[in-house]
Structures are given as C-alpha cells and as structure tokens.
Amino acid sequence: MLNKADLVRFSKIVGEDNLKTDEPMSKHSSFRVGGPAELYLEVDSVEKLKAILDVNKELKLPITVIGNGTNILVKDNGIKGIVIKYVAKGIAKATLDNDTFAITADAGLPNAALANELLKDSLTGFEFAASIPGTIGGAIYMNAGAFGGEMENIVSEVTFLDLDDLAIYKSDGDDCDFGYRHSKFENMNTVILSATMVFNKGNKEEIKRTMDAYLQKRLETQPYDKPNAGSTFKRGDGFITAMLIDEAGLKGYTIGGAQVSEKHAGFIVNTGNATAKDILDLIKYVQKTIMEKYGKAIEPEVRILG
Secondary structure, three states: OOOHHHHHHHHHHHOHHHEEEEEEHHHHOOOOOOOEEEEEEEEOOHHHHHHHHHHHHHHOOOEEEEOOOOOEEEOOOOEEEEEEEEOOOOEEEEEEEOOEEEEEEEOOOEHHHHHHHHHHOOEEOOHHHOOOOOEHHHHHHOOOEEOOEEHHHOEEEEEEEEOOOOOEEEEEHHHOOOEOOEOHHHHOOEEEEEEEEEEEEOOHHHHHHHHHHHHHHHHHHOOOOOOEOOOOEOOOOOOOHHHHHHHOOOOOOEEOOEEEOOOOOOOEEEOOOOOHHHHHHHHHHHHHHHHHHHOOOOOEOOEEEO
8 A cells, every 4th residue: 555655755756647546547558448557657668667576576565557548447446556558759850871770769658659759750660559559568568560561570679667677678570479469578577678670671652552551441440439449359360360250140249338339349438328347348258158059268458457
C-alpha cells in the first residue's frame, strides 16, 4: 500500500501532472474499459525511469509497462502496483550511405508520427505501419505488421532496460526472436527504450500514395467507429481466423456491451457500455465455438492485464 511519503517521492521524479492514483485504465485503453491502476506514471526519460525503479527497490511493487493502450485489455479489477507509460518521443537519423539511413526512434513515439517524419525525408519501408495504432515500443513488443510488412524486416537494433538489474542492453534485430505477433520481449521483464530501423530513399509521392491507400483500406474494412484493440485474435496456422468466425455466424454476436464486429469478424468492439468481463466472456465464447465447429484453437492477440 502506498503512503503519502512514497507518492511524494514519485511525484518529485515525474511531476504532479504525470502521477495519478486509482487511475481508471479505461482512459488509457482503446477498448475504453478497465479498472483502476493503483499508481499510474507517465515517464519521458531513461533517467526518470531508473529513478522510479530505484525507489521501487524497497517498495517492491509489481510493475506493468504499457504503450498507447491500443492492444491491451485491462480487467475490471484494475492493475495492482505501478503502471508505467514510457512516453519519450525522440528521433535521430544517421546516414549509412547515399540512399540508406538508420533512424533511431524512442519507444513512446507513435507509429504515425514516425511515418510522417520518414515521408518528409522520402524514406520508404514503414508505409505498412503508418496506420497501425500505437507506438514504436508496442510495435516492437508484438512485432506489429500489416499489408505484408512487419517490424522484424526493418529493425536493426533494440535498446531496452532490464527491470531486474536496472542495466541498459542492446539487442540486434536478428536476436529479438521475432515471429508472428511475437518478440522475445514478451517473455522478459524489460522496458523497450528505443529501436533503430533501416530505411532507403524512395519517391515521396509513391510513399504518400501507399500510406493513403493502406489507411483507406483500414477505414473501409475495420470498425474504427467503435472502441476496439485492433485484431482480437491471432491468425491461425493454415487458416484465416476472421473467416472462420464469420462462417460460424458470429458476426454481431453480443455479450453485454461487447460485440463481434459486424464489419470485420476478427474484431471485438465495445458498443458503448461494455465491461472488460463482457469482452473476456465474448473472447472465450468465440474460442469455444470455433473449437467445437472446426476443431481449431484460436489465440487472443490482445494483451490481457490485471
């Protein structure tokens, strides 16, 4: 249990505006559901992050790290301990040769912001991620991908902080154990700090056309009009999960305020008054139905917290 003196110590590190107690996680999740975080901190530098962790050595509170909350589902009872949102958003550019550049982006930088910066310099290779909600850190964590591209194809190095020994490490892209919606960081007690990615010079007009086309396709096929956390389920091994859910007649199926999207069966949406339990119950119902009808196990892509 946090006392007033502990809160003062954390406040001195991050500032009063960046510290909240019993903060509803519904404010920090694109699902717009979730109970309170015991202590919510927004942190914009490695130094502040280390200072927080140093204080927590004696408190020994559990720590949960989030990005923009676009791929999480926080349970209704909330999250105990400290929730840290790392919001550093710096960008640095290094020239590798005349047409190749290494871009290092802080983990808190939104994908769309990086895409726009790359567009200014006519750098190609990130168009697939321009309309993926979330941040660079989150994209690395889950090896985000779309339209045939994935983070593993462009990442050359990831810098991260180990929450156990408070040391900073670097990992080559080849050593990140990237797989389908997976990286080694899912199984490590770390905070991703930044990533270095390699891009080539391209044609600015073509890059913009591709970004616009991808965004338009998302708007046409995905339920942007209702709160959701992107694709709820991972792609199946040898089958398209959303297609099976559609064929099973589950489009529009509702539990409480949670619904299998009528626009895209791979999405569960909050129709306005959903609880996290509604969404979790619907996830389990869809899994059970697909197993019974097709003998296929489907896994959530969304990260469940609390």
